[in-house]
Amino acid sequence: MIVIFICLLRQNEGEAWVSCKIPGKPTLYGTLKCHGISDEGVPDLVASEEFRVLEISKKSLHISCPELNTSAKFLAPHTSFGQIHDKSVTCIDVSCGGGLGVSTSTNGTLKVWNCTNGEKRRDLSGHIYDVNCCRFFPSGVVILSGGMDAQVKVWSAEDGSCPVTFKGHKGGILDTAIVDKGRNVLSCSRDGTARLWDCGKSTCLAVVADCGSPINGCSVGVADNTINLGSPEEMTSEREVGTEDKLLLLAREDKKLEGRGLQSRQCVFLFEGSDAFNCCTFLSSVYIVAGTQNGNIYKLDTRNTRAPVTTIHRSGAPVLSLMPYQEGFFVSQGDGSCYLIQQDFDHVIELTGPDIDPVYKVATWEKCVFTCCRDGYIRKYQLSDL
Template sequence: KSILVSCPHENVSTKFLAPYTTFCRIHQKSITCLDISSGGGLGVSTSTDGTMKIWQAANGEIRVRASRRLFCVVCGFVSLCLLGCLSEGGLCFDAGILDTAIVDRGRNVLSCSRDGTARLWDCGKSACLGVIADCGSPVNGIAVGAADNSLNLGTPEKAPSEREVGTEGKILLLAREDKKLQGVGLQSRQPVFLFVGSDAFNCCTFLSSTYILAGTQDGNIYQLDVRNTNAPIQVIHRSGAPVLSLLPYRDGFIASQGDGTCFVVQQDLDYVLDLTEADCDPVYKV
C-alpha cells in the first residue's frame, strides 16, 4: 500500500510506502543492528535485550538464538565477538566499540571506538594489526571502499604485515564526534582529507570510488567528491533528527533517522520513497 503526495509549486513529491509485514516477536526490546543474507533468505539482528537472533526473512521464524557480550549487541557482527573480549580485557580499546567494517573478503576487519581510534584486525589470529587512525575524538562510524585512481593515498612508513590482506588502494572513512569526516589511506595510514560538518558525524558510506555520503546529528546528509572535499556536492536535510544509518541502494541511497524517518533517494525516481510504520521510534539501521 502506498500514497503519493506532491507539491507542484515546490516541485517536491514523496511516496509513503506501508510495510507488507511486521515481525513483532523476534526481540522484546530495541533492535540496535540488523543485516540480511546475500540471498535475502535470512536476517540477523541484535537487541538491547542482550540477544542476537537469526531468523527467516519470509516469516520471521527464529532459527538461532544467542546471548553475547555487549559488544555484539552494539555492533551486530558475530565474527568480532572476540574483539569485544579483547577490549574488555584492556588489551586494545580503552572504550566501547561503535562500528565495524569488513575488508575485501573478510580476512581483515576494521573497528572504531569511543577512544578515538580505528584499528585493523587479523581474523585468523584474532590479533590487532595496527591503529589506522587516532583522532582524539570518538569515531561513531566507519566505511571502507576502493579509492579513485587519481587520489593520492600516501605511502606506508613501514612495510605492511603479511597478514594484512586487501588494504591496497582502499580508503577508510571516519565519522567523528568532533564534527569531522576524515579519509585515511587504509594501507598507508596517511590522512587523505578532512571535512568539517555542521554537527557530529554519526555514519558514512561509499556511493562509488568517487562519491561518498555522511550523516550528522542535526539531520544533514552530505554528499562529497573525495577528489575535492572543500565543498559538498549537495546537502540533503529532511528533518532535524540525527541521521543514524546510510546504505547505498541502486543509483541512490537509503537513510534512517532518530525520529523514525526512513527514506530512499534514487536518481531515476522523481519522488522520494518514505518507508512508514516506525512512527517516532529511532531507526538505528537499514
C-alpha cells in the same frame, strides 16, 4: 518533502493531515480523506486542493504537491516482525542470499532469524552488556559483532559458535567494516581509535587511526585512482589488506569526517561538518555520503572535499544510518523517518510504520528493505510493491 502526519486512511471516513515543505518556501498543509475501501482492500482517497493522489495500492501511496512541483511515494511494510526481540532493535543486517537476518537489541541480545517469517534460529551469547553493531561477512555464513564490552567477535551463523574474539579497544565498539572477502576487518570505538584485525591469526595488525574522540561510524572502499592514499607502512603489508589500497572513512564525534589510507594510515582528507558525524558510506569510488547529529547529509567528492557536492537537510533529527541502494541511498533518522533518495535527489520514497520512533539501521537485499526501530519491530518492505 511531503509528510503524512496521521495515518488513519484504512478506516472509512478516516482522515490524515499532510504537509509539504521546500526549503525557502512556505509550508503547505492539506488533508487526505478515505471515502471507502474497495473489495480489494484499496482505500478511495480524496485530497484537499493543495495535493493530488496520483496512485494508490494496498501497500503504496503516491502523492504530489503541484504548487511546489514535488511528489513522494509512501510504502507500507510488507511484513513486521515484533517477536524477535523484547526491546528496541538497534542494528540489523541481511545475508548475501537474503535468507538470514542478524540483529541486536538494547537488552544485550544478538539473534539470527529467518528473513521470510521472522522465526528465530539462534541466540549468539558471549558479549557482556549491550551489543552495538552486527554484520554478515560476504559469505553469508559468518557474522561480525561489536559491543560495549570493547570486544569484536566473529560468529558462525550455522551453529552459533564464536571462534574468534578480538580484544584491544578500551571503549565500546560503535561500528565495524569488512575488507574485501573478510580476511581483515575494521572496528571503531568510543576510545577514539580504529583498529585493523586479521581474522585468521586472531590478532590486531594495526591501530590505523587515533582521533582523540569517539568514532561513531566507519566504512571502507576502493578510492578513485587519482586520489593519493600515501605510501604503505611497513607494519601492514599489501598482502595483509588486499592487493589494492583502500580508503577508510571515519565518522567522528568531534564534527569531522576523515578519509584515511588503510595501508598508509595517513590522513587523505578532513571535512568538518555542522555537528557530530554518526555514519558514512561509499556511493562509488568517487562519491561518499555522511550524516550528522543535527540532520545534515553531506555528499562529497573524494577528489575535492573542500565543499560538499550537495547538502540535504530534511529535519533536525539525527541521521542514524545510510545505505547505498542502486543509484541512490536510504536514510534513517531519529524522528522515525526512513526514505530512499534517488540519484537526482528529486524523487523520494518514504518507508512508513515507525511513527516517531527512531529507525536505527537499514539493510537491503535485492528489492527487499529491512529496518530496525526503537519500538522493537523489524520491518520488511518490498520495493516491488511500488
